[in-house]
Amino acid sequence: MPEISTCLWFDDNLMEAVEFYTAVFPNSEIRGVSHHDDGSVLAARWTLDGRPFRGINGGPVHAGFTETVSLSVDCVDQSEVDYYWDTLVAGGRPDQCAWLQDRFGLSWQIVPVRLYELISDPDPARAQAAAAAMMTMQKIVIADMEAAADAARPAGIA
Known part of the structure; x- marks a missing residue:
């Protein structure tokens, strides 16, 4: 069965959020980070208490x-x-x-x-x-x- 994960869109503070969330919940870790050519963070994968999440720095979100x-x-x-x-x-x-x-x-x-x-x-x-x-x-x-x-x-x- 395929893994289902939650994907969250952040403006430009994805890593700040991921580091915060993985520090709050036990059994959590950052699983991978992708970068743009300029070195800024594009996307990340992490787990919160073993549950998978993905996120992107997608720029300003109209609704948030x-x-x-x-x-x-x-x-x-x-x-x-x-x-x-x-x-x-x-x-x-x-x-x-x-x-x-x-x-x-x-x-x-x-x-x-x-x-x-x-x-x-x-x-x-x-x-x-x-x-x-x-x-x-x-x-x-x-x-x-x-x-x-x-x-x-x-x-x-x-």
Whole structure:
């Protein structure tokens, strides 16, 4: 089966982005770099946690990156959420419901696995309360979502 990889178009800061991303994620490496005749970077290949990516310095992009495409990071706990959120949002901007835009304009979703569990709780009131709590957050705080879900539990039920 052919390998499928994500290809990202940068204006002229591809290597800065690749070096940043490969430093953020474990099991990541720069796999290859192509240059123009003048020595400037044309393209690169890299992995993030073993997943393949490609990028080009394609010059100014009319639309740039948009939220219509994002990279999603499933986190096992709040510590991972905090690390990836704080590292990737630095120099960028936070958005709602686990989304952020990094300093290169790329959108990310930093999502604790617990969020999926809470918003799919078999008790609809708990699931709705967790989802409502998520809608008020930028970076997801697992304890706050759990507290909202627990508060929706009818009295006397543990």
